[in-house]
Each structure stands twice: as C-alpha cells, then as structure tokens.
Amino acid sequence: MTQKTGTITLIGAGLTGPLLALELVKRGFQVEIYERRADMRRVQMSAGRSINLALSVRGIHALTQAGLWNDMQKIVIPMKGRMMHSATSEITFQPYGRNESEVINSISRADLNIALMNAVEERGVKIHFQKRCSGIDLKSGVLELQEEKTGETHSVAADVVIGCDGSASAIRGEMLKRSRFNFSQQYLDYGYKELTIPAAPGGKHALEKNALHIWPRGNYMLIALPNVDGTFACILFLPFEGKDSFEQLPTRAAVLEFFQLQFPDARALMPDLVDNFFANPVGSMVTIRCSPWYFEGKALLLGDAAHAIVPFFGQGINCGFEDCTVLMELLGQHGADWNKVFSEFERARKENTDAIADLAIxxxxxxRDRVGDPRFLFRKKMEFALQEKYPQRFVPKYSMVTFLRVPYTTALKRGQVQDRMLTELCEHIDRIDDLDWKKAERLVDSELSPLELQ
Ligand SMILES: Cc1cc2nc3c(=O)[nH]c(=O)nc-3n(C[C@H](O)[C@H](O)[C@H](O)COP(=O)(O)OP(=O)(O)OC[C@H]3O[C@@H](n4cnc5c(N)ncnc54)[C@H](O)[C@@H]3O)c2cc1C
Structure with missing residues (x-):
C-alpha cells in the first residue's frame, strides 16, 4: 500500500474532476486523479465521442475562474436559438435570449475533456488512467483500485476523496451500503443515439451554424449541435419500446424509412446514417438523487455522482461546474475543515440540484413536443415582451437557468408563478399588441419581487 499524506484524491477525469483539480491545485493542495478509461488523447474512443454539450453562464463562470474560458472560445460555437424543422422541412427560429449576447455555446464533449485534462496536467496533476476505483473504506479513506488491463488490484490511502465519477459512481456505491443513505434513480423510458451530419464541401456547415437544430415530433425528437470542424453532432431521442421506438428499428431498411418519413431534410445530409446508427449504442438517461453526499470529512460526491439529471435543459455540466465554484467558495470561508465544507456544500447545493433535475424533465x-406549437412560440414572445417592460421582475425561466446564476430553486419557483401568469395573460389573445398591460402590471407587481440579477 502507498501512503499519501495531505493529498486530495479525485476519482474520475471526466468533466468535473479535472476542473476541480485545477482549482484545488491553485489553492496549494496536492491532487491526484484516478480514471477508469484509457487516455482519449492517445486511444480512439467511440461512445460519447460525438456528443456536444451546451455551455452556458454557470459553466462559463467556473471555466473563467479557472482561467480557461478565453482559450476555449476557439472550440465553441455560439447558438442563438432553436431552429425547428417540421416533418415537411419547414423551418422556424426561436431565439434563446433577448439579444445576441444571450447565447448558449456548443462544444464537443471530447474537446472539452481534452482541454481540461491538458490544463490540469500542465499544473503538475497526475492522472492515472485505466485505474478503476472498485471500492473505498470510508472510515480510513483507503481506496481499492483495479488495473483495467490486468484486473490486478492495489490499495491507496487517501486523506480526502472526492467522487467525480459520474452517474454510476463507485464512491456513491460504497455510501449506499451504509445505513440511512437515501437514494433514488429514475430512468426515462427513452434512450438516445449519437449520429453525425458531416461537413459540407469546403468544411462548411450544412445547416445554419449558430443554432441548435431540433426536429420535434411529439413523442420523440432529433437534435443537432454544431462543431467547429463543420460537422453537427446529432442525438436521436426515442422510446426504447413501443410505437416509434428503437425496438422498431432493427434493420437498415426500417431506419432509412423512418428517417425519410420523419426527418427528410436531416436524412438528406446524413450519407452514413445507417452505418452510424448501427455502430453506436443506445444510451439511457437517469435522474439520481441521494443524500448525504459526504462521509465525515473523508469523502464527498460531486457532479453527476451526487445528482445526475436528464440532458434536456443542457445543464448537467453547467451544474457540475457550478458545484466546483460553490465548493471553492466554501473552502475559502472555512479552510480545510472538510467536514464543515462538505456539509455546507450539500446544504447549499442539494435543493438546487433537485430543482434543476425537475426542470430538466x-x-x-x-x-420534443411544444417547440413546434404556434401557441408555445407566442408565449415565448410574450415572455420577452414582459421582460422588456419589467426587466427586474419578469425574467423567463429559461433565461434564469441559462443566462443568470440565480439559484435553480429560484428559477423553478418563479418559473411556476410566471407560467400561471402567462396562461392568464395569453388566454384569449394571439398578438402582443392585444395584451392587457394593466392586468400584466398588477400581476407582476403583486406576484414577482425584484430579482437579484447576477
Ligand atoms: C446525451 C447527453 C447530452 C448532454 N448534454 C449536456 C449539455 O448540453 N449541457 C450540459 O451541461 N450537460 C449535458 N450533459 C450532461 C453532462 O455530460 C454531465 O452532467 C457531465 O458529464 C457530468 O460530469 P461529471 O464529471 O460529473 O461526470 P462524467 O463526465 O461522467 O465523468 C465521470 C468520469 O469518471 C470516470 N469513472 C467512472 N467510474 C469510475 C471508477 N469506478 N473509477 C475511476 N473512474 C471512474 C468515467 O470514466 C468518467 O471519465 C449531457 C449528457 C448526455 C448523456
């Protein structure tokens, strides 16, 4: 056994692990990371390779604090809104924000991971690849690590362990064995599959570059996010079983027919559709809630390990990076009193991560359903009109989550109030000009206090 003193050991070099390591090293801690996978900079990976993430203010804030965002701008593409594609290939655009500064940023998951790993290694942090954490003695902090290549195991004693090991966390697995550990996991009946739209001749984008494309089809959808190399990373979300499901697409002919019928304009841009479809696995999506997130001052869960959410608000990593921001603030306040820091961390984050889990579902x-509906688009326009008139009070829910760092609980609660208000105000009209502004003012004044904008 190797004895380590004063070292913080992170499990997982996915997205939160390296960012957290950077912040800890900045504060003078020794950090080591153990990662189950091989190093994706040296070995070709398949699954997860072509997933893009939408980075927004919470993630950007954390990356800026870490000194990484400036350089990362070269590998992101701003998306100004949703571009909806109907089954007859008509296109509608719905902006995300009020102006061009309110955008979300498409980034390849692999590129983000590589940038983070490079940055952390430059700071002298060692990432031990292909070492799977297969257990931890929470009391002593002794970790059991398994060599992925040989199956051999060895132990490492750690002072403090932070489980950044994602939704199937091994650290959480050990906590689960303890009494009074609360845990729930809720899988969607839907799966997802990665697909690609290649670049057009000359490396150009085959669709509008600065948008997130959606083919909403009621019960399911296809989305596409732009990459800097001209390609689009697409994700098909379908039920696992039943009507229009993955189960019903067992053959090449069935896949082609389904795409030709449902997504004809996307199909025309996907020459390798069928090969892609059968090469990539169907992923599942889960919401995980658990508590407590820590064991004494010895071990903590962070990111998806503590609170995995479904990807539909584009917040999983934004929320995980915000975890890092909050943890560093608490470390600043309490010093390395880990028990205090960990308990305060859960106190600050738990209700917020529960809120974003609900918002994501x-x-x-x-x-998948409402973005194609003209009434929904009208409500969106109305939200911007109300925000224009009452910028301190009426801020659309999407904007609170995506463009502001207000607590997710605030976004959830105010969003519910605003939804009711919109239903009442939009009920009998279909033009902004017909809005009863007196009634709007009365509702806004009585139900929405000024929002602390940050
Ligand atoms: C289809 C899809 C689309 C998404 N889109 C968005 C989006 O647009 N915006 C957004 O903000 N979020 C999005 N997310 C969510 C985002 O990917 C996650 O929230 C984020 O990756 C979580 O980061 P993490 O570091 O907690 O976990 P991960 O990134 O999953 O990293 C965990 C790491 O731990 C390693 N590991 C696991 N077990 C062990 C072990 N036992 N020992 C050692 N290492 C281990 C894994 O190999 C991995 O490298 C999406 C997710 C999916 C699936």
Missing part, C-alpha cells in the same frame, strides 16, 4: 416535453 419538464424541458423534455417542451423540446
């Missing part, structure tokens, strides 16, 4: 219905 709610947004699935919005994306």
């Amino acid at each position: 709610e947004n699935f219905v919005e994306m």
